Amino acid sequence: MIRLSLPRTGLACAAALAAALSFGPAAQAFDLSQMNEEERAAFGAEVRAYLLENPEVILEAVNKLEQQQAAAEAARDDALVAENLNALHNDGFSYVGGNPDGDITLVEFMDYRCGYCRRAAPEVEKLLAADGNIRLIIKEFPILGEASVLASRFAIATKLVAGDEAYKNMHDALISMGGAPSEATLRRLAEGLDMDADAILARMSDPEISRQLQETRALAQQMAISGTPTFVLDQELLRGFLPADQMEIMIAEIRDARG
Numbered sequence: 631m632i633r634l635s636l637p638r639t640g641l642a643c644a645a646a647l648a649a650a651l652s653f654g655p656a657a658q659a660f661d662l663s664q665m666n667e668e669e670r671a672a673f674g675a676e677v678r679a680y681l682l683e684n685p686e687v688i689l690e691a692v693n694k695l696e697q698q699q700a701a702a703e704a705a706r707d708d709a710l711v712a713e714n715l716n717a718l719h720n721d722g723f724s725y726v727g728g729n730p731d732g733d734i735t736l737v738e739f740m741d742y743r744c745g746y747c748r749r750a751a752p753e754v755e756k757l758l759a760a761d762g763n764i765r766l767i768i769k770e771f772p773i774l775g776e777a778s779v780l781a782s783r784f785a786i787a788t789k790l791v792a793g794d795e796a797y798k799n800m801h802d803a804l805i806s807m808g809g810a811p812s813e814a815t816l817r818r819l820a821e822g823l824d825m826d827a828d829a830i831l832a833r834m835s836d837p838e839i840s841r842q843l844q845e846t847r848a849l850a851q852q853m854a855i856s857g858t859p860t861f862v863l864d865q866e867l868l869r870g871f872l873p874a875d876q877m878e879i880m881i882a883e884i885r886d887a888r889g
Contacts, residue, residue: 707867710853717849718862719767723842725789725797728758728766734881736764737862739771739850742781742804742811744858746871751805756874761881768801769846771858777810779843784816786842787833792825799823 665673681687711718718737728736738754740747758764770786772778781804789797803819804811813831820827833839850856853867861868863877864884 706854707869708865711862711865711867714849714853715865721845721849724770724846725768725794725801726765727768727794727798728764729762730765732763732765734761734764734864734884735767735862736877737767737769739769739846739855739858739860740805741772741774741778741858742785742807743772743774743778747859748805750859750871751802753872753874753877757877760874760878764881769849770843771846771850771855771860772843773856773858780816781811782843783834783839784811784830786839787830787836788820788825790836790838791829791833796823796825800825 719735736754736757738750740750754766758766770782772782785797785800785804788800800819800823803823807815807819809815817827817831820830850860855869857869859871861872861877863880866880866884
């Protein structure tokens with residue numbers, strides 16, 4: 631919802647009124663600062679009368695403003711992706727799954743305690759199952775407190791100890807796990823997946839894990855990413871949850887545009 635303060639609304643409507651009343655070239659030089667108090671009062675009365683007779687002008691101005699803001703935000707996001715594409719796709723430590731040679735890359739910034747990330751997880755799996763030409767990159771981005779950090783450190787420790795396949799199995803288990811993680815619950819989770827829980831728990835304090843989390847957080851800050859899930863589909867930044875069918879439509883459009 632956009633809230634318009636009266637001064638800003640008045641200025642916007644003044645410009646709209648000038649155009650609507652066809653002041654012609656004079657409208658281009660329209661400047662309230664050049665009016666005296668009496669002229670301002672008279673003009674204000676005209677603006678009010680015009681808006682009361684034509685209230686749709688306000689809605690048109692708001693719609694135009696929203697369109698301009700959306701276009702500006704999209705352009706900014708496109709620039710952020712382009713500037714950080716190498717860090718997004720080739721940081722050297724984030725998990726790469728799906729088809730590593732796929733023609734479309736999907737990057738996900740996620741938090742294991744995020745409800746929308748949990749909703750997105752089966753949608754991402756559905757997308758990968760339906761399209762065998764998608765490269766998935768998972769960015770561990772714990773932002774919802776110590777429980778989130780604990781889960782991410784455990785997942786990364788799993789990757790360092792046992793490799794990518796073990797990481798993906800642990801990732802899937804953590805994203806669907808009920809309740810907050812603790813050392814005891816994480817140990818049971820690893821043992822249930824036939825992993826070396828002691829080795830993974832011991833690795834959680836590795837400075838390499840801290841480095842990876844800090845680097846991902848710095849990338850997110852650079853890209854003005856503050857929430858999860860956030861996706862980068864090919865070179866388009868998607869802030870929030872998106873169902874598989876919508877991503878499929880976007881992927882088809884990307885491929886069509888490539889020719």
